[in-house]
Structure formats: C-alpha cells, structure tokens
Amino acid sequence: MQRRHLIKLAAASGGAALAGPALAACTTAGSGSSDGELVLWSHNAGSPLEIAVTEDIIKAFNGSQDAVKAALEPFPQDVYNDSVNAAALSGDLPDLLTVDGPNVPNWAWAGHLQPLDLPEEITGKFLPSTLGIFQDQLYAVGHWEAACSVFARQSVLETAGVRIPTIESPWTREEFDDALEAVTGKAGYEYAIDFSTADTGEWYPYAFSPFLQSFGGDLIDRSSYLKSDGVLNGPEALAWGQWFQGLFTAKLANPDSPGGAEDFMQGKAAMAFHGNWGALPAIDLYDDMLFLPPPDFGNGPKIGGGSWQWAVTATADKAGANSWLETALSDEYVAEYANQTGLIPATDAAAELTEHYGTDGKLRMMVDYSKAYATLRPETPAYTVIASVFGQYTGDIIHGGDVQTALDAAVAEIDADIDANSGYGF
C-alpha cells in the first residue's frame, strides 16, 4: 500500500512536470538566430492600432519571400527595457527589437545590437533625429519622431494681450516670462503653464533638458562625452535651474500637475508644454488651439529628438533582419504608423501621405519644429544614468531644493558613473 501511494505521488509530480512543455509547445519562442524565423520584439503592447501596422508589414514581408518568416511579440512600454535586459542576461534576445532613441548607444555599447546593413537610399531620406547612431555607425531607424510645443488657445493669448510667436520669431525669454504673467493675471488662469510634472521618468530629460540647452548648458560635455562637470552645473545651467524653479515658486506652474497635460485640458492651466501625441485630443476639446514654438532662452529654441526605432540584435539573422527592415521602412508604412499613432512621419514623402502632417496639414508645424529644433539626447551609453539622475534632481529643483546643490550632486553621480565604466568607450 505504501509503495502504491508513493507511485501515485510520483506519477502526479511527473505529470505536472510534463504538462509544462506540452502547454508551452503552443507558444512562440523568442531567440535570435538564422533558423528561418525572425523574432521581433516591440514596446507597444496595449496599442492595437500600432501593432496592426507592424503586423501588416510582417504579412507583406512573409508573403514576399520564403527564406524567413517574421513574428511579433509585443511588450508593455513601461517594463520593456527590463524585459530586454533580462533577455540579454539570459542570452535570449530576438532578431529585431524596438529601442527608444536615446538608449541606442547604451545597447550598442553593451553588445546587444549590431550595425545596420541598409542602403543609403533608404536611410538617407529619414529625419536625422530618427537615426540611432553610435560612434559613427547606424544601429537603428525609426518610423516616426515626436515633437514638443507650447499648447495654447488663441482666445486666451488675445485676452492676455500676448504676441503669438512663429517659427521665424519665437518668444524670447523675457516675452515668455511676460506671457506667463499675463495669462494668469489678465486671463485669470490658476496656472500659466502645465509641465505634466507627475509624468516622471523619460519625460523629464526629454521635455526639460532642451530648456537647459537653450540656456547654454547641457547634460554632458559633448566634445568628449566624458564629464558633465561644467555644463550641467555651470552658470548657464544654474540660470536654467533658477528660472525653472521660479515658475513653480511663483505658482505659474503646478509642481504636482498630472501627466498628459491634464491641467491644461481641465482649464486649470492657460498653456502646456506637451508632445504632439496630445495634439489631436486638444483640438477635439478646444476649437482655437495653437501649437507654438518653444521659447528661445539665448541659444535658440530646442526640443527633444529621437523616439522609438527598430534595431537588429547582435545574435540576429543579419540578412533576414535587414531584409525585413527594407520592407518596413517604405514611405507607405512610415505614413501608416503616423496615421495610426498621431506621431510625426520620419520622411518627407510619408508626411505628404498622411492626414495631418502634409504641407497643408493641421499639425504640419510639428514636422517643422522637429526639423528646426530637435536636439538629440546625448549619444552615449551613459545616457541611461544621465536621464535617471537628471530626472531625480530636476524633481528636487521643481520642489524647491537648492539649485546649485542639486546640479552639483547630479554632476557628481553622472561623472562617477562614467569613471566607473571607463568612459563608456569614449
């Protein structure tokens, strides 16, 4: 009897163990190699329209040849980098993956990516900020770009007596400061501008470091990429930090504003600094929307550049992966992504195929801002640390911390990380 029970238990345990592979056999594996399959990972799980375009590309690619078959595995964006890093640790990266533009240098330096092998006639037509370049080699290409602008209502600016800026004549710092005072004073808004400060993470360096650069500072010394001392805590950076903090201490901006420019959408803030992905909902809400160029703080207006791009992993089927990219990077698909996501198409020809970004489109100015003002986040593997540190200490500045102390602390952390990594290859 005792032996029979033991056999029963063993059988039950073995059955459970075997159930695993039987069930898993129904699923797709995810590892790059020249095995006739191209595994693609993307960051957009939960965005069915965007995924549908990628699936269309895959269908066209799979139908055009018999050598390899592509398949997509989408991941949620907020946890995508963690998933990729875990896969890199376990040697289970796919053939192609999407990568946020500023992370391209880090992943290339870490050995996750291989340079692209695409003809110049394909990549040459893409906006420079949609190309992921590290140490003069092209590692990634993006279908779209994003651009920030000052969201405002014509009626509000007219009530406040504020000049409406143009790309040829953006606001100066003085004009911008006066405009902020006017929209709260004359137009009676609770806040002058909404910075979506609750949207911590990449939003902070993406949206706010261009102001720093327009003041004359930067996140890192781009002549060497070896230190941030002197540029992130110098006089220009200090001036930026004091100005930015002053907006919050003067209650012109809400230090705890929700993400998605919700204070602006709720009518609490007169203006917002927001991305073009929020433009169409704003137009739906207000019939007199303006998307204005960012102010010039002395070194020209600046906005962040570089969005999600496609890259080929180091272990990928190189020929198959580049072949897929050649299909994917056609103007037709660049335009289709823009139509489905509202983001800026990466080529001029695709822009003309879209509803909003063509020459007469109502969001055409976003293309112009991107071309004129886009500043790439530093193209160094150190950027992942720079972004995290800058976000942390900008938060301190917003909430009233001493500006010079915060900037010095940020510099110390960034420079220590660069030293610890022997300059990240620079």
Added chain:
Amino acid sequence: MNAATAARRGWTYVPMTVLAAFFLFPIVFMVAASLKTDHQIFADMNSLKAFLPVGDLSLANYAAVFDRVPFWRFLGNTLFVTFMVTAFGLIVNSMCGYALARMRWKGRGLVFGLIIATLILPFDTTIVPMVYLVANLPWVGFDGLTPVLEFGWLNTYRVQIIPFIVNAFSIFLFAQYFTSLPKGLEEAAAIDGAGWLRTYWRIIVPLSKPVFATVAILTVVTSPATWNAYLWPLMTVQSEELRPVMVGVQYFFQLDTAWGEVMAYITMITVPMVIVFLVFQRAFIQSIASAGMKD
C-alpha cells in the same frame, strides 16, 4: 438600550466605520472611475464626486479593455499557474514539513535551520541569479515522440510554477502544526502496520485541514508566482500567450495613460479575488491571525 450603552457602542462603531471607509475608499474610487472618461476622472478628482458614479458614465472602458489586452488569456494563465503552484505546494511543503517535524533523521535540525534561513533573503535580491539559473536549466522535451534534451526554461509555464512550489514559510507552518499533533496517533498507526507515507496521508492530512487552508490562502495571496505575480513573469516570460493578469496592467501605460481603462481592468481582475475572499472569509481571517502578516 440605555444612554451609556448607546454611547459605548458609538465609541466602538464610529472609529470602526471610519476605518472601514478609509480602506474601502480606494476600491470605491476604482469602481467609480472605471465608469468615467479620463477627462471626467480628473474633473472629479478634487471633490467627493471622485467616489461617486456621477457625470459622464458608460461601460466603454470595460469594452476597451478587451481591445487592448487579451483578458481571458491572461486570466486563464493566472488561474492555471496559481492552481498549480498552490496544489503542488500543499503536497510538497506538507510532506517536507512532516519529515522535519515528525521523522527522526540525522541533520534534521540543520536542514530545518537552513530552510528557515532562506526566509531572510528577499525575493528581489535573488531574482537576477534565478533568471540566469532557469535560463540554463535542462528539460526533456519532445520532437514528435522522440525525447529531446533542451536547455532553458524561459518563456514557459514551468518557469512560472516549479521554482515556487517549495516555500520555506509554508514548510515552517506545516512543521509547526504537525509538531502539535499527538504522538500517539502515529504510534497507533505504526502498530496497525502503516508506514510513514500512509500515516501522513491517512492520519496527518485529515487532521490538518486548518493548516492546509492557511497555507493555500497565503500561497494565493502572497507568493510572487500566483495571483500577484508580476516581476518574475516580466523577466522570464516573453510570449504574450503566457503572461499573467498583473503584467497586463502595464498595457494601459502608453504615451498618455488610459486611466479609465486601467481602473476597469483592475476592477475586472479584482473581482475573482473578492469572490474568493467572500467565500472563504472565515478561513482568510483565521489564516492571517494564525500565521501573522508576511510579504
């Protein structure tokens, strides 16, 4: 009821009502917000309207959940993994606890001490080496009917189940409970010719239903592999087909978060646990009271 009794009850019930409301507010907010547009949610945020189903109400967020997330697939995965981890955990951990509590063998104290010592290590500190380990573990798969030795457990159900079957805290609870059972029962069984396994199955298990219920509930509620599984499947499961419900929450955080849909989704994944709680309310309370709180 005289005035003194009424006052005494008031002193008891008023704080209890306030505390109950305090804990219920997030759930009430979640359900109310799940019926509103994002614009309405933020418009109501600074007033009591945030907790009330008022304004522009619809079930659109619930419908949108199904467009964004393969809800039933995720729910099925979570139910399957939770069931497997819990069921096998009860068998393996109770047998382990029994061996440690009632069998006399050399090194028993040391082994028990080592098992308990693993409780000191938080899961977060071991997760990276564990990922590396499971990525290289062998497995016998099948190519048709031919067994094939494979390496790597990533992207499977087994990676979500097997590493979490053995649980030191469960073993501790079983061992403690088994120690309290009268020794005479086993001695009587031995006289009747029962071996260790038969004694365990026929004598010990039927007498230990409370600890089995406690361990089952704690496994479902607190294990990093069951209902609240998030970090582990995030790092070890790449296929959407195998993801659990908690990872699905992240599907709603795109460029701009769809807050109404988030609230609808978490309402939907909270409902099964609320049903389980209501059905097993008494056992839940007893299990928490007897085991204490543990993350």
